[in-house]
Amino acid sequence: MKKFGKILLIGLSLGLGLAIGNVQTPAASAAGTEYYVATSGSDSNAGTSDAPWKTLQHAADTVPPGSKVYVRGGVYKEKLKITRSGSASQGPTVFASYGTETAIVDGTGLSVSGNEGLIELADVDYVTIQGFEIRNFTTASKNAVPTGIYVHGAGGFINLSDNKIHDIKNTATPTGKDRLGRDAHGIAVYGTKAPASIHNLTINGNELYNLVLGSSESLVLNGNVNGFAVTSNLIHDNDNIGIDLIGFEGTAPTTAYDQVRNGVVKGNRVYNNSVRNNPSYKSDDNSAGGIYVDGGKDNIIEQNYSYNNDIGVEIASEHAGKTTSNITVRSNVIYNNRLTGIAMGGYDDERGSTVNSKIVNNTLYKNDTLDDGSGQLLVQYDTRNNVIKNNIFVASSTDVLIYNGYTQNSGNVVDYNLYFAPGGSSGANWTWKDKEYTGFPTYKSGTGNDAHSLFADPKFVNATNGDFRLQSSSLAIDSGSTDNAIIGTEDIDGEPRVKGKAVNIGADE
Template identity: 55%
Template sequence: MSAYTSLIQANEATGAETIVEIPLLSASISTPAESSASPASPASNAGTSSPAAARADAKPYYYVAPGGSDTTGTGSKSSPWKTVQRAADAAMKTGGTVYLRGGVYSQQLKLAGTPGAAGSAARLTVASYPSETAVLDGKGLSVQDTGSLVELHNASRVTVRGLELRNYKTAASGSVPIGIYVHGSGAGVRLLDNKVHDIGNTSSPKGSDLAGRDAHGIAVYGTEAPASISDLTISGNEVCNLTLGSSEALVLNGNVEKFTVANNHVHDNDNIGIDVIGFEGTSPNAKYDQARDGAIAGNLVTGSTSVRNPSYGRKVPNGSYSAGGIYIDGGRDLIVERNRSESNDIGIEIASEHGGRSTSGIVVRSNLVVRNALTGIAMGGYDEERGSTTGSTITGNTVAYNDTLEWGTGQLYIQFDTRDNVIRNNIFAASGSNVLIDNEYTENTRNTIDHNLYFAPDKNAAVWIWKGKTYTGFAAYRKGSGNDADSLFADPQFVDANSDYRLKSGSPASASGTPDKILSAAPDLDGKPRGKSATGKPSRGAYE
């Protein structure tokens, strides 16, 4: 029995609802606290005409079942309603929990609140009944403009938990199908333990390859100002098998702040996995048009690739390898930590697509970034028309065997206009291309790169490209670039270079980094404290 199931069954017996908190991955991230509610016991209201009749001071339970009735049902456990919308409309007035019994619902749900009314909203949970799975199936449902299976508009204190959302697709250019769509403003939304899959736009628009072909699994758009979407938690979800066109599987865009995206499994999608965006005009006020002050932690992201995506592939003979597993595009003041990004096009990218605008204040720490096609970690604008990456820190990551295409983009890909960034205490292990850093642009100012460990299959052929100059061999690179005076070139001695990137005893990466307050403020990828060796030095890479 899962902790969630046992808690809910206990709650039903006692009439006390427990909010299930998501365990986060470091002390540096916190989830907004909630007070416990006290809903009525389902047993006590099972035969009543209305669940709210059980206790005047209780937040009730409401029930929905595929065989229920909106006309003769009462919403009780023994007499459920048929549609989730019927139950949710009732629960929006009182707060409480809507339980969907197991089965398939060819239905959509829309919850709308009042902008700026976050403090007064009652807590509402919509969830699968314990040990059962409720499926919202979009097959046959039309997609009008931006459509979704679950929509939260200006909603606050709403939890959506344990649902499966699937088969919501369109071939209509310009229509955007979404599994869960949160937009407007609001506070305290939680999207927990849902599975979102087989959502997509399969249109083939004429003209521009990118026009009108978009979809999302989970999308959060902060479209108000100054009121934001805040205190948001997206955790424990599986988001997969999506046909995204030019869009993203899990995206936060615009006026979104104070959020946690943690412990999700995002895999096998035809474009970007997790994306945090700014500067797209999503908020009506440019001052608030950046997703910010949040954490992306403990996620597993695999198989994000645009190589077979028609939105890109028609432009490039061999397809486009441009999908980031985790992409910060114009976001600011974010922590990206303890994620595993593997077998995507790009492992982690912190960049800005908008000229004159900067992605800034990003901390990328204790991540495992391995075997991605184009590169491991990328930063800066992808051409001279783009924006910049500034004031960010990349520390304590294991970045290994990326550039599987062996195109020479290496493990760290420093692109246009990077300024005042720090790159330290990382392990960079090259693929067969032997390229470790690829930096073709001279617009690279006041970046500090040191205390890293480098390794390549052929040490004599190891390559660093710095401000457009190619250096072969570690000594030549250090002398020519002025970087990495206290770095090492050595085999990191992984436990298993194919599957286990922890360090063997005696690894030169162990307890050999430079003391690092940013890195030591959170545990390593295994949850072990950092920088607690006898010397006070952390290990280089993602593992102590």
């Protein structure tokens, strides 16, 4: 009887403890341990595979550095904010969908307060987010900014991989002459401190789509971000910019650190991103770049496909007196974009400049699908000491290859390119330093550009079906200048440069 009574008393105490929240959950054990979360779990469990926790937030607040948190398939209608780091010695703290299952973090019905991520990493190091579907984080409130994954502050060794992010939306009505107040992001990384940066950042293999962004971007790095790789992502069907590297917006507290720098954007496929149905822009605006560097420096854009956007790739600065500098754009395939293939320089004379950058070994094909004459390369306000070599430019029906409507253009080297246009050599059109030239010989003699360049059909294998490899009879083969920016790199297909007696012109070696 006494024994039975004691057991009953313990059971009663546990029941009361659970009811009033006084019983501590089992302590997480040594670093490197695996923990589990499942929709059928309980946060009073031990977090094992047989007794999983229920919420992502409980796991984030409990596990020691270096733990692996496996999240079983199902829908988790909660926000996750991670403020605890992994470590160099224990390894990263990993949050990942379990096996072949998909854990869905769903924001349906959740409010958005200020700049907020459905998954948020604040001032952390050594954290990995992998294999989640992140969706339905929306607001109709002006100046609230919903984001799929939001990283901010300072920190390093952060890995965001293999996530599917969609239906992150701000549907507020923009106001004022600049149509502001409507913003959202799929992935946003904001380096908001100085000198401490966000560094050793990897964003790989994610898919971002069906995002309603207003004035903002699908995937953005902004401020004090120093050292990153944005690779092999699929970004499509959004209503603004695909990938953006930003400087000079005041995101970092010190101007000297307020630039995204020393990174690579490689192997991404970016398409169908346009502002044409976005109420934050005028109906005739076509400013959504597939890949955009706005005020960044010392970055490489390579081996990407960018098509059916407003602009294929843009390297520019929106801030007067500020420069985008030392950007290398190489071995990309850029085609069928609405306004132009590559744009550089400030978009008007109240903006900044593009300097000391290289646009080399790209293939640009029939951009300017709007037929407004912006051509394959749009050279805008204040471009200085840039190199434009070894590119294939194939004009749209406008026959415009390069359009440069500003005279603030100095020290730029344009050579060893291959041009082609429907109107032939005599009908092709270039504008340089605000002067128009029709015909390839006239353009060369009038500008001094392209002394070693060619005008010929590049003979792609099947451009209509997106195959921009060169046929063996193409004059682009072995006809380029082996610039230092291309030696030892790879072409669009991962083939090594250089194979023949000289580098090929275009993205294919």
